[in-house]
Amino acid sequence: MIMSTLQTLLEALQQRNWLKIIDEPLDIYLEIPHLAYVEAKLPHPKVLLFSHPIDVKNGTVFEMPVVMNMFANFEVTEWIFGTHPDAIASEIRELLHLKPPEGFMGKMSMLSQLFNLKNVPPKKLKKRGECQSIVYEGKEASLDRLPILTTWSEDGGAFITMGQVYTQSLDGKMQNLGMYRLQKYDAHHLGLHWQIHKDSSCFFDQYREAGKKMPVSIAIGGHPLYIWCGQAPMPYGMFELMLYGFVRKENAKLVKSITNDLYIPHDVDIVIEGFVDPSTLRIEGPFGDHTGYYTPQELYPVLEISAITTAKSPIYQATVVGKPPLEDKYMGWATERIFLPLLQTTAPDLVDYHMPENGVFHNLILAKLKTRFKGHAQQIMHAFWGVGQMSFVKHALFVADDAPSLTDYGTLTEHILNRLTPRGILITSGIIDALDHASHETLVGGKLGVDATGAIQPKTCEVISDDVLEERVSSRVPTFIALKQYMTHTANPITVIQYTKTTTAKTLFESLVPLHKHLRIVVFVDECHNDVANPYMLIWRVFNNIDAQRDVWLSPFIGIDATTKNRLDGYTREWPKDVDCDPTVIDNLRKRGIIDCDDALIHAYQLHKKRLDV
Ligand SMILES: Cc1cc2nc3c(=O)[nH]c(=O)nc-3n(C[C@H](O)[C@H](O)[C@H](O)COP(=O)(O)O)c2cc1C
Known part of the structure; x- marks a missing residue:
């Protein structure tokens, strides 16, 4: 039997002992996501394959297995990329600095670099894809066929959490792939949580202004790099699947959706097709998000489903977001490394940067700078706050290039604290991530930059016990x-x-x-x-x-x-709740011997409040 892309990868993961298969029937409501949530917090997390997802409430037994935690750890992530993300960054750096070649060998090496670029543009195939082996249309195109998970007890419902959302501009000239969560309203409607700053939201505005229905296709599964590309902060107008081709050195191969004109990768597991009526918005959420807090209910567009297609033996891919660490740590690590050379085009003296996992990406960035003049760190702070999705960053801490590694947290903290002065702190305002809850209003808020690139400060504090x-x-x-x-x-x-x-x-x-x-x-x-x-x-x-x-x-x-x-x-918004596991679900999974989660782990990552107050 020919195996799908995802099946082939899972088999290879199993051979490397990076895959845990859970055959026990587990509920798509809380049980499966809670297990994945805990797994991501273990010392050596693995990819999880749930072979028997069930919907206890509706009495459904799914044939389709669920894969979670695909970016389980650094080794698996590097394996998915086929190389260390730093090596990809080096390739990008070389391309950005391409100079006219000198001599025969120089010409040959440039040729090979340029030859690699032939893999960048996605290829459109004329035939149907493997992802279209089974086609459901009309009433048959029901989301009830899919084991869509409810992650948190206070979520507004079940959400598709690893959907590759394909859209195109009104004139059809630009394609976009974005990773946005999708709320299941009923068997035929999904909420599309593309935030206002994101590219699909921009396309949506074009359709709304023109009063036209917007086609959307959502793919699930296939090569995990598709979903990584979906979350990559590519500039507006650049199709993320070009990055896929660049990384894999193989063009993404696309097929046309059955009921709309959008192209999707031929080898994904599931495709949900449909149209958005831009005149209708619907309340989306609440949802326990990657900030570790619930995001409030807001109005978002709705997809009316026209078809669902699948591969012959599809696998449903999902993730869980909440309090760190989770698999977005490893996806974010790859993004951070690969985008360094691109960031350096705006900030050439930036030596390195890093987003610690417990700073949930946009809340904290550490940056190392080769300082050349007074105010240099401030200059780069402003550059960050003006560049694409980097502009969501709330707190940026800068050190000079003699500082320890940005991931050596203990020594780096000492280094910063020994150089920190109130004068080196810049407080300003700017745009913030749509998920931020701290500011008095949404979308704009305070920014803090610390310039710790200067000299060591005297110790004047009279420390007492x-x-x-x-x-x-x-x-x-x-x-x-x-x-x-x-x-x-x-x-x-x-x-x-x-x-x-x-x-x-x-x-x-x-x-x-x-x-x-x-x-x-x-x-x-x-x-x-x-x-x-x-x-x-x-x-x-x-x-x-x-x-x-x-x-x-x-x-x-x-x-x-x-x-x-x-x-x-003076805060008048509703302060969000912590994202907490349901203690009865955790206890139950522990009693059944399915989960590896002791009280120390519950406490260390504040999984729930039950035992924390004792
Ligand atoms: C696990 C995960 C979930 C995400 N969920 C959302 C979401 O619901 N809405 C959103 O706007 N961005 C979400 N993002 C961030 C986007 O994927 C990211 O900003 C991406 O670059 C957007 O692409 P675009 O600029 O092409 O719209 C999520 C990222 C990850 C890693």
């Missing part, structure tokens, strides 16, 4: 809960203070001014689900929760308000 500091702080903070100091050996120790929020953090900051000689950076967190001794999750929450313009104060020490905002702060 946690116990003594706690005594002094708690007498000034009536609802004090806990305190912990970090990096006390540096010029800028960090003190995390947890309290029950009956007053604003600003009021507490002011009441602590008499203690200023013992304080350099104070981070306020509230009672909700925080643990002052868990820096990984603190970083995640702090960078999520602050709008620098409102929440950062620079004198007489640096104060950062990372609490949940409410009316006390």
Whole structure:
């Protein structure tokens, strides 16, 4: 039997012992996604194949297996790319710096580089694709055939989470592939969550202005690079499948959808085709998102399904997003590496950059710079905040090229804290990710840039023990809960203070001014689900929760308000809930011996609140 692209890859993964097959029947409602969520947090996560997905509520047994966690770890991700992402970045760098060749060997090497580019444009095939082996149209084209997962108990429903969304501009000249979540409203309608800044949203505006229906085709499965390309921040107007051809050194091969004019890869597992009536929007969400918080309900376009086609033995691919780390860590790692040379075209003195997983990409970027003049770091901060999706970044920390590796977090933090001064902090505003919840309003908010490229600062802080500091702080903070100091050996120790929020953090900051000689950076967190001794999750929450313009104060020490905002702060939006697992589902999977999840893991990644308060 001929195997599909995804089946072939899964077999190869199994041979390498990177695949875990779960034969136990598991519910598409919470059970399968919870298991994948926990797997991604284990020391050596694997790709998961669920061979018996069931829908307990509706009594459905699916023949179609579910694959999750495809980008399971660094090794699997590199294997999917066929090479280390840095090697792809080097190829891009060489192309960007192509100069007229010197000598015969130079000409030959340039020829081979250019020859590789022949793989870039996708090829349109005239025949039907493997993904069109089985065709359902009209009422038969039902989403109920697919094991679409409900990830979180407070989600607005079931969502397709790894859909490759293919669209084209009104004039048909531009194609786009974007990865957006898709809400199942009923058997024949999907919500299309392309945010306002994204390319498909721009195409959608063209159809709306023209009053025409917009064709959309959604592919699932096939080579995992299709979905990686869908999330890659390619410039507007560039079809992401060109990147697929460049990386794989093989053109993407496309076939025409059956009921609309869009082209989709021939070897995907499932295709959902249809049209969007731009005059109708519908409430989408809530959905537990990759920020680790629920995103609120908003209006989004709706796809009316005209056909569903599948391969002969299709596999349904899905992901789970929530609190880090998850598989988007590895997808993001590849993106970060591969896009460095492109970023360097705007910021040539940028040596390297890195987005730590617990900074959930747009909340925190670390950047290394070869500084050549005063204000250089500020120049690049502004460049970042003006470039494509990089402009969503809320907090950017810059170091000079003598700094340790950007992934050596402990030493790098010391390096930054030893060079940090209030003068090196730039606070401004700009566009922010549509998912951000910290700012008073959506889409625009505070930006914070730290220039730590300068000289080492003297250590002037009079450090006292946690116990003594706690005594002094708690007498000034009536609802004090806990305190912990970090990096006390540096010029800028960090003190995390947890309290029950009956007053604003600003009021507490002011009441602590008499203690200023013992304080350099104070981070306020509230009672909700925080643990002052868990820096990984603190970083995640702090960078999520602050709008620098409102929440950062620079004198007489640096104060950062990372609490949940409410009316006390003048915040009138609804503050989102944490994305938490359902403890009964986790307990049940543990009792059945299907999940490897002890209390330490639940606590370390704040999977749910049940045991955290004890
Ligand atoms: C797991 C995952 C889920 C995502 N979900 C969405 C989403 O629902 N809506 C959205 O606009 N972007 C989402 N993104 C980000 C987009 O895929 C990304 O911004 C992409 O570059 C958009 O492509 P475009 O610029 O061609 O629209 C998601 C990314 C990942 C990795």
